[in-house]
Amino acid sequence: MDATINNTSSNPYTALNPTTTTTNSSSTESAQDTQDRFLKLLVAQMQNQDPMNPMDNAQVTTQLAQIQTVTGISTLNGSIGTLGTQFGQMQALQSVSLVGHEVSTAGNQFNVVDDKGVGGFQLSSAASAVQLDVVNAAGATVYTEQLGPTGTGMQNFSVDASKLNTTTTDGLTFKITATSASKTVTATTYAQDKVLAINTNGGTLSLQLQTMGLVPYSSVTTVD
Numbered sequence: 731m732d733a734t735i736n737n738t739s740s741n742p743y744t745a746l747n748p749t750t751t752t753t754n755s756s757s758t759e760s761a762q763d764t765q766d767r768f769l770k771l772l773v774a775q776m777q778n779q780d781p782m783n784p785m786d787n788a789q790v791t792t793q794l795a796q797i798q799t800v801t802g803i804s805t806l807n808g809s810i811g812t813l814g815t816q817f818g819q820m821q822a823l824q825s826v827s828l829v830g831h832e833v834s835t836a837g838n839q840f841n842v843v844d845d846k847g848v849g850g851f852q853l854s855s856a857a858s859a860v861q862l863d864v865v866n867a868a869g870a871t872v873y874t875e876q877l878g879p880t881g882t883g884m885q886n887f888s889v890d891a892s893k894l895n896t897t898t899t900d901g902l903t904f905k906i907t908a909t910s911a912s913k914t915v916t917a918t919t920y921a922q923d924k925v926l927a928i929n930t931n932g933g934t935l936s937l938q939l940q941t942m943g944l945v946p947y948s949s950v951t952t953v954d
Contacts, residue, residue: 829927836949839923840903853915853918866896866901
């Protein structure tokens, strides 16, 4: 599978609306407020201390060090939050290049894209015989094909939709039966579909697929 991605971001369905989070300036203001409150309390404590048993320099130094630590952590948290937002925006912009490409996700849904039924699978070991069966929603087989000997690694297939023995392509699934020397070889199936748009609603990056609808970006295993 060719993983080269060409930019097709002119697709009208593409929507990029990254969620805005707290900025560095607001985090700095919050840290400053915390520091100001601490200093006021420290001054009040020193003004009202027992003159017969005053705070020594070590105690004052320790408390000042503590507020500096708290302030630093608050500022760091704000910086990390900003970096996370920027990373999400960058990821969304980069994912625009997926529009118009076919992607694979774990599953056995048999999708028809551009008049072709598509899917993929991966075998646990090489097989001498592999059979593809396409099944409708009622459980009846509408297409069967012998794919022949197959090695390990990701394998893709496509079927001319006109060869399917069905009047509708809704609800179709597929299964892979693989054997080697009469022993069953485990097959993991992958559904394939075309990316129509990128969606960032709710702060989660998702792909709008032609047949399967919204799927998480993290669920994509391959790009064609």
